[in-house]
Amino acid sequence: xDGLSGPEFRHVGLNLxxxxxxxxxxxxxxxxxxxxxxxxxxxxxxLLFAVYGTMxxxxxxxxxxxxxxKIGPAFLETLILLTSSFxxxxxxxxxxxxxxxxxxxxxxxxxxxxxLAFLGMELNDFAAMFAHGAVPQRSGxxxxxxxxxxxxxxxxxxxxxxxxxxxxxxxxxxxDARVKINIIRLGLFWHFLDVVWVxxxxxxxxxxxxx
Amino acid sequence: xxxxxxxxxxxFVRAWHSPSINEIIGAGAGAVVIxxxxxxxxxxxRLGKWxxxxxxxxxxxxxxxxxxxxxxxxxxxxxxxxxxxVLIRMQQAVAIQTPGFIEPNHFAQLFSTHGSIMIxxxxxxxxxxxxxxxxxxxxxxxxxxxxxxxxxxxWLTAGGSGLMMASLVVGEFSxxxxxxxxxxxELNYSGGVGPDYxxxxxxxSSLGSMFVxxxxxxxxxxxxxxxxxxxxxxxxxxxxxxxAILMIFAMPALTVATxxxxxxxxxxxxxxxxxxxxxxxxxxxLFWLFGHPEVYILVLPAFGVFSEVVSAFSSKELxxxxxxVLATLAIAVLSFTxxxxxxxxxxxxxxVNAVFGIATMIIGIPTGVKIxxxxxxxxxxxxxxTPPMLFSIAFMVTFVIGGFTGIILATPPLDYLVHNTLxxxxxxxxMLIPGLLYGMIAGYQYWFPKAFGFRLSERWGRIAFxxxxxxxxxxxMPLYVLGAAGMAxxxxxxxxxxxxxxxIAALCGALVLFAGLASLFIQLWVSIRxxxxxxxxxxxxxxxxxxxxxxxxPPPEYxxxxxxxxxxxxxxxxxxxxxxxxxxxDHYRDITLPGNTSMGVIIGVAAAFCAFGLIWHIWWLAGLxxxxxxxxxxxxxxxxxxxxxxxxxxxxxxxxxxxxxxxxARPVPRQLEENAANExxxxxxx
Numbered sequence: 001x002d003g004l005s006g007p008e009f010r011h012v013g014l015n016l017x018x019x020x021x022x023x024x025x026x027x028x029x030x031x032x033x034x035x036x037x038x039x040x041x042x043x044x045x046x047l048l049f050a051v052y053g054t055m056x057x058x059x060x061x062x063x064x065x066x067x068x069x070k071i072g073p074a075f076l077e078t079l080i081l082l083t084s085s086f087x088x089x090x091x092x093x094x095x096x097x098x099x100x101x102x103x104x105x106x107x108x109x110x111x112x113x114x115x116l117a118f119l120g121m122e123l124n125d126f127a128a129m130f131a132h133g134a135v136p137q138r139s140g141x142x143x144x145x146x147x148x149x150x151x152x153x154x155x156x157x158x159x160x161x162x163x164x165x166x167x168x169x170x171x172x173x174x175x176d177a178r179v180k181i182n183i184i185r186l187g188l189f190w191h192f193l194d195v196v197w198v199x200x201x202x203x204x205x206x207x208x209x210x211x
Numbered sequence: 212x213x214x215x216x217x218x219x220x221x222x223f224v225r226a227w228h229s230p231s232i233n234e235i236i237g238a239g240a241g242a243v244v245i246x247x248x249x250x251x252x253x254x255x256x257r258l259g260k261w262x263x264x265x266x267x268x269x270x271x272x273x274x275x276x277x278x279x280x281x282x283x284x285x286x287x288x289x290x291x292x293x294x295x296x297v298l299i300r301m302q303q304a305v306a307i308q309t310p311g312f313i314e315p316n317h318f319a320q321l322f323s324t325h326g327s328i329m330i331x332x333x334x335x336x337x338x339x340x341x342x343x344x345x346x347x348x349x350x351x352x353x354x355x356x357x358x359x360x361x362x363x364x365x366w367l368t369a370g371g372s373g374l375m376m377a378s379l380v381v382g383e384f385s386x387x388x389x390x391x392x393x394x395x396x397e398l399n400y401s402g403g404v405g406p407d408y409x410x411x412x413x414x415x416s417s418l419g420s421m422f423v424x425x426x427x428x429x430x431x432x433x434x435x436x437x438x439x440x441x442x443x444x445x446x447x448x449x450x451x452x453x454x455a456i457l458m459i460f461a462m463p464a465l466t467v468a469t470x471x472x473x474x475x476x477x478x479x480x481x482x483x484x485x486x487x488x489x490x491x492x493x494x495x496x497l498f499w500l501f502g503h504p505e506v507y508i509l510v511l512p513a514f515g516v517f518s519e520v521v522s523a524f525s526s527k528e529l530x531x532x533x534x535x536v537l538a539t540l541a542i543a544v545l546s547f548t549x550x551x552x553x554x555x556x557x558x559x560x561x562x563v564n565a566v567f568g569i570a571t572m573i574i575g576i577p578t579g580v581k582i583x584x585x586x587x588x589x590x591x592x593x594x595x596x597t598p599p600m601l602f603s604i605a606f607m608v609t610f611v612i613g614g615f616t617g618i619i620l621a622t623p624p625l626d627y628l629v630h631n632t633l634x635x636x637x638x639x640x641x642m643l644i645p646g647l648l649y650g651m652i653a654g655y656q657y658w659f660p661k662a663f664g665f666r667l668s669e670r671w672g673r674i675a676f677x678x679x680x681x682x683x684x685x686x687x688m689p690l691y692v693l694g695a696a697g698m699a700x701x702x703x704x705x706x707x708x709x710x711x712x713x714x715i716a717a718l719c720g721a722l723v724l725f726a727g728l729a730s731l732f733i734q735l736w737v738s739i740r741x742x743x744x745x746x747x748x749x750x751x752x753x754x755x756x757x758x759x760x761x762x763x764x765p766p767p768e769y770x771x772x773x774x775x776x777x778x779x780x781x782x783x784x785x786x787x788x789x790x791x792x793x794x795x796x797d798h799y800r801d802i803t804l805p806g807n808t809s810m811g812v813i814i815g816v817a818a819a820f821c822a823f824g825l826i827w828h829i830w831w832l833a834g835l836x837x838x839x840x841x842x843x844x845x846x847x848x849x850x851x852x853x854x855x856x857x858x859x860x861x862x863x864x865x866x867x868x869x870x871x872x873x874x875x876a877r878p879v880p881r882q883l884e885e886n887a888a889n890e891x892x893x894x895x896x897x
Contacts, residue, residue: 029356029433036425036459043463047500051471051482051493058481058488136480140488143480147471165845173851182848 014180034185038192045196048148058140065208068134074205077121084114085194092187101170112163115156122153155193162186214828220382232312241380270807272358273768274343277365281340284372285333292328293728295321300721304714306704318703319386326389331416332372337651338512339423342451348759349445351436351775356429358805360422366815367419373819374412385409393483393494398476404826410469411822417465424458427451438777445757449536450515453543454508461504468497499550507546513650517603520653521585523755524600525592531584538577545574555626564623571621575614582607598672599653605680606645613641634694637687644683660752664764665742669885671734678727686720689713747891749873754881754893756781763869764891769802769857772866787895793873799863806855813843
């Protein structure tokens, strides 16, 4: 089993076995650093979830979860985002096994498309809530809802921008080491957003509609 | 075009309209900032040093230069915040049954800036600077893991400091204290730009600190020299690691707290308002969920410094290395379990208070372990009373007193009696002045010869030591008395005349502390003047133990000609004793170093402008700055020419020149280390 824990298996697509140990060490610390950043980011989400939890009661007579959340769109958004995580997985696989950068490029494009579709649907949900008067200024509960879910949306936007930058870089540089490392980090980021969304779906939407 | 910015925002205009002493002090402070800035610019221009500054310092990603710039920021901000402290003490000493010379609103700004600066723009840059400078050298690395991110962190801190300075000249600062509690800092009760200055300055610095945490932690995890296992790391590295981990996990809580407060103030949301479902206790929890670990972010690096200093100047291996490591880890973990002791009186019930009170007291155990370890390190050692050692000993005595008063405050019933009085103020100054500032000053004096190649004047170091210690006791022991007698903190006017002698004593203490700061500057001046007599180019002036002493002073930009292999604790000490130091390498190789980048400066400056735009509602400026930040970040990711190679021949030339210097130097026994004969080559004594 020892051979399976080497860096070439931990970092899909980098094909590190031919590189000198110094490069391997560099790559290891680059990617480990991003994991650490994600831990810090996870703390931000954890705190926003905690704030949301304490503010469920703070509706101040305004709209509550049950009136405003719609399970249909939320479920569809979940499916879209989960699929985009799958397509990013395919992108990583084609970076590792593909003979050209084209497969990677196409899978990134699909992922980007799904990410944008998710954002579009989310904005549509928000607009519908705004139309009912469920605006963030209405109550502490709505403030915390929009900030928590909006923060995730902001992250997805950043991820989408990052995908576009990487697609341009693939065209400019091909698959050089820095592009590959960045795509691995982008992948971690994208899957992380998926995990956060699963928690949002369970804690915010499902719980809100059960009440 | 300029949002809410009007001429009335300038203190000079206000002083012109209503020339009271209060306004003149404000205008004077603003003038000092402006004149200082103009003089600095003029001096640099006159000396023709802009290009040098830009290429060698501002765009540098060398961890050593970044560390030095951090410490520079810390000293500038320390000067300002200490002057404010003197002003606060003056006001209270004279304002007994009279309004004094500083009006309430101005006084509230004074204690808010004093606290905010001392924590975020003095303490944090100081410890970050020391960590940045020392840690890569101690673990035998060439740089930190993310050199350009390091530059971004520095310039975010610089941007935040710039905002603090701007608040003196344009507009006003928050009156809500350094912790900025809503609902007072909400629009309804505090409508001006003050809280916005506080929010954005703190946000910039907390983002910078989070990046520092990531950088330092990854550096320590991944870049240690071959053979340097965890239990062979110097103790300063251990405390830096724990500090970094605390930064990674605690800083986001502050970012969330300030940004949610901003959401309330800018977007009309209701997180912490007193109506429409807002919950201000959430802020208090979020703030102290950061704020308590912050205390240990501040104190742990100082513990690391004391460990290095006590060991070096006692000429002994650190006593109980393993227990010191375990105590550091225990403190880091426990620091997350006690935040509620900052608000025992806010109604969470007796059981919660009891749990958090006991958790708080438990921290005394690992801290006590450390104090005993340092004392045992000195025991039967050959102790030399150099300035860093003096500061360390003063720390041990003074910090224990602070610990005792901490136990008083950690007992909820007693806390009910003295919370929000000067007793609390005395307590946290009693922890942070010895536990942070003495440590930083000791570290600065200990590593200064490493950074610049000459020793600091020991005579002026001792004078500074006397001032800092006497000043501390004179300034803060009276506050314990006043607090126990019930004098509230942050009081602009005092009504009980029996407080007068204590307040005057405290004022004298503040003035002595100011003399301590002045002595540090004189020390620097005198040492630069006498730098040729005090040069220690060989690099080991204290017969010290860690790898940072195994290179020349100042070290070459790549730190080590060859990465050392480590086989035990105190690697350099072992090599000296076994004749393994000061040898040329078998084989010199090309060294790859990160190249300079302007990304850090651009992002830091743009972030400061973005914040300034937000503070004054100049939306185009804020938007443009965000675009610049994103643009320079993306542009940097397209750059492929980010490295630079120092050739093997160049490395060999520099290394052999240094070795020749070492061979020619006269070894000096440690008793004569304060003598001009000390060239940085310690005599190898058993």
